[in-house]
Amino acid sequence: MDVDVSRIQLLTRALDQRADSADLSDRILEKCDLSRDKIAPPTTVYSAHQEALFVRYACDALQDITFAAKTGLQFSSSSSLTAYISKYSRDLRQVLENTSRFHGMIDPALQFCLRHAGNFAAVEADWKDASFARYHRRTEFLLFAGLARMRSLTQTNFFPIEIRFQHEVGENSAIFQKVAGCPVVFGAERIEIVLAPSSLDMPVPTYDSNLRAHLLEYGERVLAERRSPRQKLRAQVEGLITRSMPGTIIHANEAAANLGMSPRTFARRLRDEGTTYREIVDDLRCDLAQTFITNGMPLSEIAYSLGYADQPAFSTAFKRWTGQAPSAFRSRLDFSE
Structure with missing residues (x-):
């Protein structure tokens, strides 16, 4: 089960900066059966399990439970087909609708959907492979990276109403709220980013209707030809x-x-x-x-x-x-x- 290699590249750079040395990242990469050569071009994907372990070990080594979330907020771009479809979408609503449709191409363990409920909207995450639910730091990384990606696409620094996780972090919840700049709830019923409905109308400055139509057509063909990985x-x-x-x-x-x-x-x-x-x-x-x-x-x-x-x-x-x-x-x- 593979994911976009740009994420581990970001995580490694962030860990290098925090540790003021490449040694710690090298040791953690080795623990994950990775190396800098293995995540360098022309490599485009790597194992989602390796990502989960790297994030976990990095947080442990730094003794910083929020390292993954902080690094997620630095995520801005990706070279995946899904990312390009989002880049040329009209507004955040289209971005999230496209994510719901195509996100499985870049992370087969997780799926997203856009949910409307009265006076708010929510980007809801659900596990297609629930064995990944144990990796709490990776879950935090992905949701904070999702928020960073929405900000990057709309070129705004908007804040959601709330970010919600199903797992618990005890007294550490206040630290995550400080990182996010908005309420962060743990022990929630769903994993989701809750937005004001008006956020969905934020335009994407790079919108191109022709490119989007072409990429959507191609994306549908890829989905039709793609086989879902069979879980053990x-x-x-x-x-x-x-x-x-x-x-x-x-x-x-x-x-x-x-x-x-x-x-x-x-x-x-x-x-x-x-x-x-x-x-x-x-x-x-x-x-x-x-x-x-x-x-x-x-x-x-x-x-x-x-x-x-x-x-x-x-x-x-x-x-x-x-x-x-x-x-x-x-x-x-x-x-x-």
């Missing part, structure tokens, strides 16, 4: 588990039924991928637990969110996964020399 069963299972939270972890038989399989076939398919349902649950809980701790959530809330009866039960599991108690956990990786 593990990714589908992670999505089911993630959507069942907080507070509940669905049983294997229920997951199998949701995917239209018998329990026996379900177990065999997972075994063919080299895993089991229990391993997926443990891996996902371990990964989310570390993210939640980094987010600043209280341990009691983490225990509930991950489906544990109480905090001691969660602490015991966390120590089994990582070799340390949750209170001692500081960083997912050691980036020292």
Whole structure:
């Protein structure tokens, strides 16, 4: 599952500037099985999972939970077909309508739609591959980058009414609000950027009706010929588990039924991928637990969110996964020399 390489190029430059050295970026790129050569021209795409890991590791290494969001606000341009269609659109409404239609070309894990609800409009994001929902820093990067892109296209520094995320960041929410310059809500029902309806009428100065018509025609042909990437069963299972939270972890038989399989076939398919349902649950809980701790959530809330009866039960599991108690956990990786 590939995404536009311009994003990792931006993230790497931003990390170089923050660290005052290229060494940290090089180490994190290596952790993600990347290098500067691998993200340099003529490369145009790279793995969405590599992007998610890079963003996570960079925030951890800098001990700055807002690094991804801040870097997202620096995003201004892309060379993708979707970006060019937006560039030649008439106004922000057309930009967002085009994004809803064609965004899958540049990020197969996420889809956007423009929603009207009374006295506001919202750019709503939804997971096509819900296994990516665990990567909170990447989600923040993408939404803030989306806001930056809207500003770049309209050549205005407008502010949305609100930015909403489904995950929690505890007391860190105030820091994100300072970065955004507008209210940022965590633990919301949807992932979305809420706009005043008048924002949709903001013109795009680079509008060209003929170019837009040509690019739309080409985009429709690409969509018609394009095949959606087939998700591994593990990714589908992670999505089911993630959507069942907080507070509940669905049983294997229920997951199998949701995917239209018998329990026996379900177990065999997972075994063919080299895993089991229990391993997926443990891996996902371990990964989310570390993210939640980094987010600043209280341990009691983490225990509930991950489906544990109480905090001691969660602490015991966390120590089994990582070799340390949750209170001692500081960083997912050691980036020292």
